Amino acid sequence: MGSGKTTSFDIAQAAGVSQATVSRALRNSPLVNVETRQKVKRIARELNYRVDRSAAGLRSQRSNTLALLIFEDPTTDDSQINPFFLSLLGNATRFAARRGYDVLVSFQQLSDDWLYEYEAANRADGIILLGYGDYGKISDKLRRLHDDGGHFVIWGATTPELEGHAIGCRNRNGGEIITRHLLALGRRRIAFIGGASDDCPEFKQRFEGYCAALENEGVWVRDELRVDAENQETSGFQAMDRLLESGAQFDAVLGASDLIAIGAMKRMRKAGLSIPEDVSVAGFDDIPAASYFTPSLTTMRQDTRAAAEALVDNLLAMIDGQPGQSQLLPMELVVRGSCGGRDRG
Amino acid sequence: MGSGKTTSFDIAQAAGVSQATVSRALRNSPLVNVETRQKVKRIARELNYRVDRSAAGLRSQRSNTLALLIFEDPTTDDSQINPFFLSLLGNATRFAARRGYDVLVSFQQLSDDWLYEYEAANRADGIILLGYGDYGKISDKLRRLHDDGGHFVIWGATTPELEGHAIGCRNRNGGEIITRHLLALGRRRIAFIGGASDDCPEFKQRFEGYCAALENEGVWVRDELRVDAENQETSGFQAMDRLLESGAQFDAVLGASDLIAIGAMKRMRKAGLSIPEDVSVAGFDDIPAASYFTPSLTTMRQDTRAAAEALVDNLLAMIDGQPGQSQLLPMELVVRGSCGGRDRG
DNA sequence: CTGAAAGCGCTTACAG
DNA sequence: CTGAAAGCGCTTACAG
Numbered sequence A, B: 001m002g003s004g005k006t007t008s009f010d011i012a013q014a015a016g017v018s019q020a021t022v023s024r025a026l027r028n029s030p031l032v033n034v035e036t037r038q039k040v041k042r043i044a045r046e047l048n049y050r051v052d053r054s055a056a057g058l059r060s061q062r063s064n065t066l067a068l069l070i071f072e073d074p075t076t077d078d079s080q081i082n083p084f085f086l087s088l089l090g091n092a093t094r095f096a097a098r099r100g101y102d103v104l105v106s107f108q109q110l111s112d113d114w115l116y117e118y119e120a121a122n123r124a125d126g127i128i129l130l131g132y133g134d135y136g137k138i139s140d141k142l143r144r145l146h147d148d149g150g151h152f153v154i155w156g157a158t159t160p161e162l163e164g165h166a167i168g169c170r171n172r173n174g175g176e177i178i179t180r181h182l183l184a185l186g187r188r189r190i191a192f193i194g195g196a197s198d199d200c201p202e203f204k205q206r207f208e209g210y211c212a213a214l215e216n217e218g219v220w221v222r223d224e225l226r227v228d229a230e231n232q233e234t235s236g237f238q239a240m241d242r243l244l245e246s247g248a249q250f251d252a253v254l255g256a257s258d259l260i261a262i263g264a265m266k267r268m269r270k271a272g273l274s275i276p277e278d279v280s281v282a283g284f285d286d287i288p289a290a291s292y293f294t295p296s297l298t299t300m301r302q303d304t305r306a307a308a309e310a311l312v313d314n315l316l317a318m319i320d321g322q323p324g325q326s327q328l329l330p331m332e333l334v335v336r337g338s339c340g341g342r343d344r345g
Numbered sequence C, D: 001c002t003g004a005a006a007g008c009g010c011t012t013a014c015a016g
Helices: A008-015 A019-026 A034-046 A053-060 A083-098 A114-120 A135-147 A171-184 A201-216 A233-246 A258-270 A288-292 A304-319 B008-015 B019-026 B034-046 B053-060 B083-098 B114-120 B135-147 B171-184 B201-216 B233-246 B258-270 B288-292 B304-319
Strands: A065-071 A102-108 A126-130 A152-155 A166-169 A190-193 A252-255 A280-285 A298-301 A327-329 A332-334 B065-071 B102-108 B126-130 B152-155 B166-169 B190-193 B252-255 B280-285 B298-301 B327-329 B332-334
Touching (some): A083 A102, A083 A126, A126 A304, A135 A152, A152 A304, A166 A171, A288 B288, A304 A327, B083 B102, B083 B126, B114 B126, B135 B152, B166 B304, B171 B252, B171 B298
Parallel strands (some): A190 A252, A280 A298, B065 B102, B065 B126, B166 B327
Antiparallel strands (some): B298 B332
């Protein structure tokens, strides 16, 4: 390439205009004459010129980059990333690219200081936070982030303090729909596996929907049929362990997530229980494994395309100076083989 | 935060040193007195100062960022990203972070011009390319990339032209191992599903290993038992469609990837064939679905942690000015239920 | 070991 | 519509 890097000055010289005009032309400024713009663009293309992102970022104090942070439990096996977040990642990356933004991906521990790490360092203009099951531990940090005017959106944690930042699904409604589905199949002793504390608002809301559906049908909500679990297969397996050991009778299991439901099914299979003959099972998320598992898992799907679009759009609006606007997306019942009744395994 | 952004000049003033010393201290330069360094770091921490990445990148002409590009067939459904690459992505991101590099993720079409898009634009110091099944279409571009001195590593395409850039598995050896496993179970008419052309060197090498194992046992390699397929479930399904229609007899199926094997199993199930009783099935990769599927799939595992580490290390070496060094990683046989014999479904 | 100074390649008021 | 000039916040020779 001869003597060093091609810069906007090289393009300017070749086009016979000033460097400022090159900059304007390449950014489609309406200030530039159409013919001038086309000439500049043509020459830039011929010389394979690209605007230096660092220089542009320094001058404009904009990185044109979003950081997508996935929070992991440090105790978890490295390779086991929640597939639902992976799907969100793929779609968020695509939507961001369509809007001219790069996406920086990082797997974080809860202890890190993302606002400063990313925004203050001009590495990213805004942050997308993924990772449920830990809201209790980070809520203080999120509030400080909010107070400092940080640009961030978070998936799932639709709590009042995060109004404007949170995008999630109508978890309560989803819990009602799927519980009604189980009730309609004649199930009455429906176990719920998943934490119902404020630490994980999504699971809590799903549980509330479950309760509402039961009460609406005049079915008692039994304490012994709710077992804590985190959003992991092994946690669902262990929770079912405890449920079986307790001796509580149940004819259906609603997992607070697909991973939990699958873990519970593995434990039930080990106990010799038939699904769906003895026990109907359902979950939430519709991760790929839900359809691969046998029996295939009935679940409440979260639309990761819509979710990713809402996250990116809301974040870009905030970066643009507009107020954030929280959004709740609908969930969709996907009937497969794990519940029995009108469908098959 | 008062009057604008905190810069290295603010730290310098607070610490009573020059701005240059702040820069040196924060980058752990041995030129700086230990006490001075500690003082500077303490003050930087107290003021929540972060080095501006754009400014540092502009000055040093290093972005400290790697681009991880995943190539997708534009015809593919958006949401279906190859899970093997997703696993590679997660591990590569972690290794890069450990070495102080950010990772920019992008899903690309084959037609784009990454060298210029990323390296010339100073968005990334090097590129990790993932995506098999399309090597034939991009080999020219890769050679140009190489000739231009681009910093890139590519997964899988271990061909002579890409010596130094490619990291992959010992696909030929893997093909031999798994074919021997099928032979040891008494299978003799083993179908191979997957392209065997230069377009996908990985599949081709797996096929060569398959042929070597058969020949070694004195078993004929039959043309009618090899069917083309791309690395997708639907493609495996359709390939099995054609194989069944051809009327060729087979007692085992080796998919060139797990996705292909799973697609083929779905088609066989539809045809009423029992796995593993009628037909043994095996694949490559060990994606999560391989263990969720029923019967669980016997496969040759590719270690995504080792692969990610090799990719990142090799790329960083190239960025450092050292020559790249290709590497072939071993594959590991994972016996599950889909082959029958000594294991169960 | 430290500081003063130059300069990386842009964007964006400012002036015309 | 265009250009000359300033300056974003660093890193890195250069000089001491």
